[in-house]
Amino acid sequence: MQARPRGNYFLFSFLFGLALAFVIFLPFILVDGGRFIFYGDFNVQQIPFYRLAHDAIREGNIGWNHLTDLGVNFIGSYSFYLLGSPFFWITIPFPGEWLQYLMGPLFILKFACASLAAYVYLHRYAKNPNAALLASLLYAFSGFSVYNIFFNHFHEAIIVFPLLLAALDEYMYAHRRGIFALAVAACCIVNYYFFVGMVTFTVIYFFVRLIAGSWKISVRDFLLLALEAVLGLGAACILLVPSVLCILQNYRVSNPISGWNALLYDRPQRYIHILQCLFFPPDLPARPNFTPDSESKWASLGAWLPMFSMTGVIGWLQMHRRHWLKKMLWILFCMALLPGLNASFQLMNASYYARWFYMLTLMMSAATMMALENPRIDWKRTIKWTTVITLAVTLVIGLMPTFIKEDDEIVSVTWGLEKYPTRFWCYAAIALISLTLVVFLLTFYVRGSKTFYRASFICLSAVITLYSIYFIALGKTQSDYTYNHIIPYALNGGADVTIDDLRDDRVRTDFYESLDNSAMFWQVQSIQAFHSIVPGSTMEFYDSIGVQRDVASRPDTTHYGLRALTSVKYLFDCDHDEDYFAGEDYASPGMPGWMYYGNANGFDIWENENYIPLGFTYDRYVTEDTYENTGEGHRELLMLKALVLTERQAQKWSDMLTELPETEIKYTEEAYEADCAARAKLTCDTFQYTNTGFTATITTSRDVPVFFSIPYEDGWHAYVNGEKVDIERVNVGFMAIRVNAGTNIKIEFVYQTPGLLLGVLISVVCILLIVLYMLCMRTVEKYRRRMVVVPHNMVVRPLSHYAKKHNTSFENHPLIRLKPRFKPDRALEKKEDFPDEC
Incomplete structure (x- = not known):
């Protein structure tokens, strides 16, 4: 490659990633008529979610969404998937019909941004910007990134994470104030789930570097850093508070890991799966191949670095020197192997996920970059180790015999433990060919030369393109409904x-x-x-x-x-x-x-034929005790006979309802039809959803409870003819209100997203505080720059004194500077071993 000014590489890293992603996705976009359609969750969640949320926002309907399940809190339910993503907001100006055609271009843009973000972090630690560019491509197109094409919304976290670390580095090295707060806010807004893992990693990263002597920090600077973290978190509360209040209702968050499950995985194959994902391209999310019984479907187990695999990482770990990155890598590998530590990246939840491995791949990319620039790395040794492990896994899994017995006699033998042999040997071939290319580059080119990097980029681009296309094509073979259902019948909107x-x-x-x-x-x-x-x-x-x-x-x-x-x-x-x-x-x-x-x-x-319009009434009730004593298979039938109330509610509405005698309860089809007919006799005359909830009208000759099969939530408020009324939680999880006799009675339900107003207020206050903080820090910095730091026995005079005396300005003079803002890495044995971290 031609030598370029260092600044150009930021743009070049973006364009390089953009070009590679374009080559990867273009064939599939063309085949699908301008769309990008993959398989599984991507097809049935990401595509319709984008369209639904896009249309809801354009219509101003951001409170209650009735098109998701029985109804959901729109902000709380969709903030995890897309509401914090800047890529989603790019789609808002476009018509809704265009969304299916924007999914592919958005993915291309995401990969390009991931390459740029990685370069922003990595270039500080590179002597040659080409090495940082190479490592940024390894990160952007790692096994984790390609695996999670399946999960479209994971790529936002892959993009913002390197920026978080880069902001922390700027604070520690250059005392750049305010950037870390903005990075924290961005990471939290983008996805609160991944933010939890980022916090865990960043805390480890910070203290490891302090202990390793790579950083020094005063108590004052530490407190200011903590303040920035708090302000950044507060700035994200506009989405964080409503999301937390919503997610706390989900029982999946109350499943902490404990006991032996925190020490050992209950599936031995999972250890092999973790090892395999470092040395081989990723399996399909729903089709684990190397370890089919590891119970790791959709766990995002992918960490392979294209072409280089673990060569650079092993080489860096084998080098006899102390360095913070070695400590980080060993810690992360241990955390991956211990269930309790792995769970720390997801609030100690017992469900197994490796959705923090993008952090590991960034550190592995950094190690590969540093190994390429260090002349003391024994590449023959590291390639030998990587090849031996790759071959061992290939041969053991690919050729292990399994004896099939009948009556204690062996009747047949099968070879290989993998589930899909053809795919397995393709994965193995890609891994081994990649190692061959590394050997070729190190044998025929001088490491670190322009020709070496030029050849490396060519080979790496070929591997990235081929393995990514193979992965996507393999995934598309799992969805035989793309052309016979999704395109003709789903994407047409039921026209x-x-x-x-x-x-x-x-x-x-x-x-x-x-x-x-x-x-x-x-x-x-x-x-x-x-x-x-x-x-x-x-x-x-x-x-x-x-x-x-x-x-x-x-x-x-x-x-x-x-x-x-x-x-x-x-x-x-x-x-x-x-x-x-x-x-x-x-x-x-x-x-x-x-x-x-x-x-x-x-x-x-x-x-x-037994349809009952939404918004119907009852004349009988049963208590929750009666409901609990009814078998699960009959409970929804019981709800058609009578309204399920608590004892307090039964007393409150005793003038409208009578208790259903147990002797009258029958669960026949005839009884079911009669109950449906009884409920359909008196229903709302009109019912319509609005941007703030829903409205209805009803005419009734008696006082009745009006039941709506819409989930109960704290954000609901109800009004009858303009007067506020109580909403009762009935039938386990739905809503009902009291309506007195009358004609054309107007019912209005208004929904206010719980926590949204509080979150907005906190965000506004914290953003203002961040601005004030940055202005104050800038003022202090300007004052400090006016002073010359000299030995203690000399007179300290402001720069203006010398400027006036010499009729010049010393503001940017290289010899007039403040105290060093960082201390060089103590682990460096020789300056040429590692670039200046300034």
Whole structure:
């Protein structure tokens, strides 16, 4: 490569990453008609989530979102996925129909930004900017980054993390004030989940460097650094506070790791998986191959550095010298192998994830860069070690015999422990060919020369492009529904479905054994939803009726009463799969009371004859004790007979409701139909969602409780004819209010996102404090620059004295400077071994 001014490399790192990502994604964008469609979660979450959130924001509907599950807190539910992402906000000016065509270009931009961010951090520690550029590409296109194409929203964390460390370095080396606070705010806003891991890493990073003697800090500077961290966290409260209040309702956060599970993984294969991810390209998220029984699906186990693999890392660790990066790497490897320490990156949650490995890959990229620039690295030795480990894993997993016995006699032998042999040997081939290229570069080029870097960039670009394309292509083979369902029937928004009331706010839908979030593609209400963050009342309700609600709501057809309770009117059954709602002959519907409606947009459509419009009334009640004593399979049927109340609520509404005698409780299909008919007799005349909640009208000759199958949350406020009324939490997790007799009674529910106002106030105050802090620090800095620091026995005079005497200005004179703002790394044995960290 041609020598360039150092400053140009910032732009060049961005453009290099942009070009590589463009080459990788372009073939798939062209094949999919301008779209980028992958498989699994990316297809059924990222694409519809972007469109739904995009349209909601453009319409000003940022409070309650009724198109997600039974309804969700929009900010609390979508801040994890995209609301803090600047890449999402880039899409807002574009029409909603363009979103499907923007996913690919956004990914290309993300990889380019990751390369730039890594260079911003790494260039400080490089003698040659080409080495930093090489390492930035290793980070941006590491196994972790390519693996998590599956999870579109993970790449924002990959981008901001190097900037956080770079900001901390600026504070420690140059005393640059305020940048660390801004970096903390950016990391927290982008994704609060990943921010927890970043905090853990940054604390370790800070103290390791202090202990290693790489940094020195005064008590004053430490307190100012802590102040910046607090102010940065406060500036992010606009999203953080509503998100925390929402996520605390999710039972998945209350699962701390403990006991032996904190010391040893319960799956021995997981240790092999962790080792393998360092030396081989990543497995597909849902298809672990090397270790199929490691229970690590979707765990983001990927840390391979393209082409160089572990050669530079092992070389750096083998060098006989003390250095902070060696300590960091050993600590991180130990944390990866100990479940309790691994869990520290996710608030000690027991669920296994390695979603902090992008931090590890940044340190590994730095080690590779430093190893390339250090003349004392024994590359023959490190390549030998890397090759031996790679071959050992390949041969053991690829050729290990498994004896199949019958009646204690061996009847056959299978070779290999992998699940998909063809893919396995392709992974192994990529890893070994990459090592061969490293040997080629070190043998035929002088390490550190221009020709060496030129050849390295060519070889690295080839490996990155080929392995990334192979990974994406492999993933696309797992989704056979791209061309026969997603493009023709999902992305068209259900345009061919001509049901007049399909998008009526009183109507929900059901999609039988169909693509997850099919309703979200069409932007219609549905009880089927694949979304991790929903109100706690929704999870409590589903748990009470025996429906598992962890990452998705997928009630099966045994819960037919649930459909009536939640106002489901239409069911869509994909007509080109083998899962038939009513059998191949359409004669046996999976639930009672469903009649065939017609076929459109790739679906057979069924209509619920027992449909109850959203917003209906009761005349009976049962207590929670009666409900708890009812079997789970009958509980939603009981809710169709009577309203489930606490003892206090029963006394409060005793003038409107009478208790349902146990002798009248029957769970037959005839009773079910009668109960649905009784509930449908008196319902709201109108019902409509608004940007602040929903409104309804009803006419009733008696005082009644009006029930809405909308999840209860603290942010709801209800008004009847303009007067505020109490909202009661009924039927385990839903809402009901009292309405007195009258004609055309107006009901209004207003939703205010819990914690949003508080978060905005905290953010505004902290941002103002950050600005004030930076102005104060700048004033202090200017004052300090006016003074000359001289030995204690000399007179200290302001610079203006000498400027006037010599008729010149010394503001930028190289010989007039303050005390050194950092202390050189004590671990450096020779200056030429490591670049000046200034």
